[in-house]
Amino acid sequence: MVSDASPAPAKQPVTLREVASLAGVSVATASKALNGQGRMTAETRERIRETAQRLGFRPNSLAQSLLRRRSFTVGLLTNDTYGRFSLPVMSGISDALVDAGVSVFLCNVEDDPRLAQLHVEAMLDKRVDGIIATGKRIDRHLPVDLANLRIPVIYAFTQPDPGAIAFVSDDSGGARLAVEHFCRLGRKRIAHVTGPASFAVVHERAQAYRDVLTEKGLPVMEPLLGSWSEAWGHEAVKKLFDGKVEKPDAVFCGNDQIARGVIDALRERGLDVPDDVGVIGFDNWQIVAEATRPPLTSVDMNLAALGREAGLTLLSLVGGEPAEPGIRKLPCRLVVRQSCGRPPDG
Amino acid sequence: MVSDASPAPAKQPVTLREVASLAGVSVATASKALNGQGRMTAETRERIRETAQRLGFRPNSLAQSLLRRRSFTVGLLTNDTYGRFSLPVMSGISDALVDAGVSVFLCNVEDDPRLAQLHVEAMLDKRVDGIIATGKRIDRHLPVDLANLRIPVIYAFTQPDPGAIAFVSDDSGGARLAVEHFCRLGRKRIAHVTGPASFAVVHERAQAYRDVLTEKGLPVMEPLLGSWSEAWGHEAVKKLFDGKVEKPDAVFCGNDQIARGVIDALRERGLDVPDDVGVIGFDNWQIVAEATRPPLTSVDMNLAALGREAGLTLLSLVGGEPAEPGIRKLPCRLVVRQSCGRPPDG
DNA sequence: CTGAAAGCGCTTACAG
DNA sequence: CTGAAAGCGCTTACAG
Helix, strand or coil: CCCCCCCCCCCCCCCHHHHHHHHCCCHHHHHHHHHCCCCCCHHHHHHHHHHHHHHCCCCCHHHHHHHHCCCCEEEEEECCCCCCCHHHHHHHHHHHHHCCCCEEEEEECCCCHHHHHHHHHHHHHCCCCEEEEECCCCCCCCCCCCCCCCCCEEEECCCCCCCCEEEEECHHHHHHHHHHHHHHCCCCCEEEEECCCCCHHHHHHHHHHHHHHHHHCCCCCCCEECCCCHHHHHHHHHHHHCCCCCCCCEEEECCHHHHHHHHHHHHHCCCCCCCCCEEEEECCCHHHHHHCCCCCEEEECCHHHHHHHHHHHHHHHHCCCCCCCEEEEECCEEECCCCCCCCCCC | CCCCCCCCCCCCCCCHHHHHHHHCCCHHHHHHHHHCCCCCCHHHHHHHHHHHHHHCCCCCHHHHHHHHCCCCEEEEEECCCCCCCHHHHHHHHHHHHHCCCCEEEEEECCCCHHHHHHHHHHHHHCCCCEEEEECCCCCCCCCCCCCCCCCCEEEECCCCCCCCEEEEECHHHHHHHHHHHHHHCCCCCEEEEECCCCCHHHHHHHHHHHHHHHHHCCCCCCCEECCCCHHHHHHHHHHHHCCCCCCCCEEEECCHHHHHHHHHHHHHCCCCCCCCCEEEEECCCHHHHHHCCCCCEEEECCHHHHHHHHHHHHHHHHCCCCCCCEEEEECCEEECCCCCCCCCCC
16 A cells, blocks of 8 residues: 555644634634623524534634633742652642643742743743742742742742742641640650751741640650651660660651651660650651551641642632732641550550 | 822733834834844844843743744643652653743643543643653553644653553663672572562563573572562561571562561561672662661662653654654663672672 | 624734 | 734624
8 A cells, every 4th residue: 555645734723713614604703602602593602512512623722811811820830849748739739720720830940040030931921820839848938039920929838928928837736736646645755856957847846845845744855956867766766765764755756757767766676666655757758657667647737738728829819819918827637647656545 | 108099000011012112113023123033224123122121021922822833831641740750750851841941731630531631631722732641650551542632742651552652661671780780799599579460560570580590590589479568578578588498698679668678677587688688679769768777779760861851752743853653661770779788709 | 693803912924 | 124914813892
């Protein structure tokens, strides 16, 4: 068989003009028929609809956006594409937006101001309806200025510009959740092992830890600051237990990796978790929390819900509704597994 | 000070018409001046450029795209937003595209055919120049049909349609890398502990494992299939070592979590890694590999590079260049840490 | 009830 | 060397 010499024609999408022409009406009428606007006989409208359907007509969004001054598109700026924090946030944002028929441009800006600026300009050129900025920690700014942009901007899990709207986790509340849970379980000597002093949340959570213990009249042990790693968890156990008379019966950890290190180290020195020592982590990083022996109780920052809120708020802003500026702290929740122990009477 | 009663006017972006009018030329001339087209006095061109610059003029991409029939936008379809496999792939894709001034729509389709169809239609309506499909495993299709789309489609780390272009990891080659490395180190009894039979890569890697051992004249132990978890790693160590006379001196694991479980279990029964038993993982999940004691040698699938290739290929397709259909297997690499041991003479 | 006209913001032949 | 015109694909007053 001889192959066709002419190249396959680049199938152009069918236009409203073709629909109108085949239905024997003007493009104006066709447009109105398909959009449910204007008045015409039900019969005409139906005929146009059928024609459009038959041709597989889909309106060109570019043309519509040009006219409507609304692109049903938003930009999502992040410096944490690889990270496990921005992921659930982004996922929540997407969910909220997809339901409204809004598409999202993903822009990974790393920590490069030039790249960030480029992305913002590209998004503006493409007439996004709004921008959401998200990051890997709530005490750092993205490397770009998003103030005075002429389109709405929402910050989610990243440090906002002054006067902007931001959604962040309530770390203080999250820490309270953990420490109060230990108190309820009857633990008396609760230690805190956490990350480096350069993180604002380290201080926020440590303060909440102190506050709860003070309120309950329990001894406050100085929080141990280190890195966010398993290795630091191991090391911290040495500091807490080696040659001490008063040993902790509970450890509240700043993240799940530290908690995992603590639990492994406790097991290696023959201490039972949770019977001898209860452990609670932070982040509820499922794959780690569930692989820990025993499975790890952990504070969950509800990041997907946070992203969802951010998305919905952006949509309402784009829709012209007003919103109070300010930072909104969304509550954490405690996911109880087996590492913290059961109530004394449970 | 009395606040201004009139609301801040929604700052409309400045248009070419305003630039032209201020520069005292027609929009046609202004357009040509800014695009380096047409011929005019250097002076006129410069004056127009300055005016545009001064007003902060940026052309409306929607209008340009409508005319050019090219939106400099592509769609990225994934069913693995949360996952650690598609992340590096997506990151590599983004990098390749951003350099070319192309923006990407992120579409998370989970495993929902309706949602996927919706996303594809939205992308088509928005006139994306092409689509990249990516997933969490290379033996599963996304829940949507991307054949005959009138725009180019590339598959990256997911099962492609027949006749399409796809980039996947060379799992067989990756497994060879690991097993051959053990052989070079003088290991004689190499076991293989991997995931469930429902994954194609499990069989592909197991076959490579058998092939290498057969080539080297070493004993082949039947691969142990289980789940992709640490717990399975623990269990597998029992099966390999409990009451056996001929114990392995090396274990090649199907992923890093299994490897971590294996290493922890070996330590707990007093066996030294790597002196008594060498261990190699798969995936090179950095945060796990580095926290393992000792740090884990692992096969890296080079997913970011894979994504980059996919992005570049899509761009060339969009640019009208031809490309051979087919599945392209990209090589893995072995990242050597401490769990596999040193050469006997090393 | 339906269509011609104007227009969204830009670009590209085509005149002059 | 510069501008008027036509057009990308659509929508929305405005006529008739």
